[in-house]
Amino acid sequence: MTLEDLGYNDQLEKLRNENNLKAFDIGRVISEHKERYVVKNDKGEFEAEITGHLRFSSKSREDFPAVGDWVAITIYDSDFCIIHSILPRSSAISRQDVGKFGEIQIIATNIDYALLVQAVDRDFNMNRLERYLTICNASKVDPIIVLTKIDLIDEHQTLEILEKIKTRIKNVPVIAISNESQDGYDKIKAVIEKGKTYCMLGSSGVGKSTLLNNLSGKPVMQTGTISQSTKKGKHVTSHRELVILENGGILIDNPGMREVGIADPTSGLEMTFDVIGRLSQNCKFKDCTHTNEIGCAVIEAVEKGELDHASYENYLKLEREKAHFESSVAERRKRDKEFGKMMKNYKKDINRKK
Ligand SMILES: Nc1nc2c(ncn2[C@@H]2O[C@H](COP(=O)(O)OP(=O)(O)OP(=O)(O)O)[C@@H](O)[C@H]2O)c(=O)[nH]1
Numbered sequence: 001m002t003l004e005d006l007g008y009n010d011q012l013e014k015l016r017n018e019n020n021l022k023a024f025d026i027g028r029v030i031s032e033h034k035e036r037y038v039v040k041n042d043k044g045e046f047e048a049e050i051t052g053h054l055r056f057s058s059k060s061r062e063d064f065p066a067v068g069d070w071v072a073i074t075i076y077d078s079d080f081c082i083i084h085s086i087l088p089r090s091s092a093i094s095r096q097d098v099g100k101f102g103e104i105q106i107i108a109t110n111i112d113y114a115l116l117v118q119a120v121d122r123d124f125n126m127n128r129l130e131r132y133l134t135i136c137n138a139s140k141v142d143p144i145i146v147l148t149k150i151d152l153i154d155e156h157q158t159l160e161i162l163e164k165i166k167t168r169i170k171n172v173p174v175i176a177i178s179n180e181s182q183d184g185y186d187k188i189k190a191v192i193e194k195g196k197t198y199c200m201l202g203s204s205g206v207g208k209s210t211l212l213n214n215l216s217g218k219p220v221m222q223t224g225t226i227s228q229s230t231k232k233g234k235h236v237t238s239h240r241e242l243v244i245l246e247n248g249g250i251l252i253d254n255p256g257m258r259e260v261g262i263a264d265p266t267s268g269l270e271m272t273f274d275v276i277g278r279l280s281q282n283c284k285f286k287d288c289t290h291t292n293e294i295g296c297a298v299i300e301a302v303e304k305g306e307l308d309h310a311s312y313e314n315y316l317k318l319e320r321e322k323a324h325f326e327s328s329v330a331e332r333r334k335r336d337k338e339f340g341k342m343m344k345n346y347k348k349d350i351n352r353k354k
């Protein structure tokens with residue numbers, strides 16, 4: 001196992017030098033659970049904790065290590081190390097923390113490509129696909145669309161879906177496969193490059209685990225069934241969160257990743273619908289919302305049939321959701337501030353009465 005096998009490259013070496021981290025060992029975080037980490041490198045696999053300095057200088061959850069991070073470490077013995085710092089991330093997939101509304105939770109970092117997995121049977125949904133694209137843009141991850149279970153429909157139906165995708169989504173590779181017959185596997189193996197890092201976004205049951213197992217060459221994860229039961233009587237699927245595939249690609253698949261997609265589209269919308277982005281440069285008003293403005297190039301394109309109506313509707317819907325999310329965060333901050341003020345006055349009041 002070399003660092004390169006884990007995805008290390010010249011770019012990272014440069015970052016390591018720029019950040020004066022030559023004196024430390026380097027490793028990649030391959031799993032994280034409640035601030036306990038596992039870091040892997042050419043010397044082995046280590047349980048890890050962060051230094052007090054890293055903890056106290058962290059302003060938010062985003063400053064803590066996440067799966068996929070490259071970290072500067074000091075190795076203490078054959079299975080323990082301390083994490084000093086995190087190398088700057090090239091990408092990060094995050095979601096809103098369900099517990100603490102408004103707080104961002106990083107799911108995985110330094111991902112090059114996301115496989116957007118949808119099954120062609122009941123699961124296929126264009127809006128969800130566009131939502132995944134939004135997440136990719138916001139996360140700085142390149143998307144690859146993967147359609148699974150093509151063995152369940154006939155060739156004609158597959159072509160129809162491919163056509164539908166191509167009219168709505170431009171410049172994103174689409175691969176249709178069957179995990180059952182392994183049709184299309186040559187194509188998916190061809191897009192997975194050695195040393196590049198991948199993740200999968202897709203609903204439950206679309207075949208992500210089956211695909212992962214097949215690409216890794218050995219079973220990493222049991223599919224369709226629950227693989228292990230803990231002493232607490234709770235069932236968990238136990239598997240590695242960062243897997244090196246047979247052809248050298250690296251695949252991150254952690255539990256948090258499976259929740260991504262029901263998350264909010266907070267940014268990158270304009271880019272996802274890159275057509276809309278480009279069109280909006282010709283809108284009469286700079287702050288055009290593309291809903292009812294005179295001289296709106298987007299509305300014009302819809303009317304002329306140059307822009308798909310459903311795409312436009314979906315764009316408006318996502319914009320509304322985004323506005324809603326942003327206003328709830330702002331409202332929460334305002335509430336917190338008001339509460340703080342109230343507590344201050346209350347305390348003043350009490351002191352006065354003393
Ligand atoms: N016919 C057919 N069945 C498939 C295909 N891929 C997966 N399946 C089946 O679909 C079921 C779900 O597959 P999984 O690989 O567990 O799906 P998953 O996306 O990992 O699901 P979660 O673990 O719930 O997120 C299993 O019974 C698989 O055997 C396929 O290409 N064709």
Ligand SMILES: [Zn+2]
Pocket residue numbers: 280283284288289290291293295296297298299
């Ligand atoms: Zn407009």
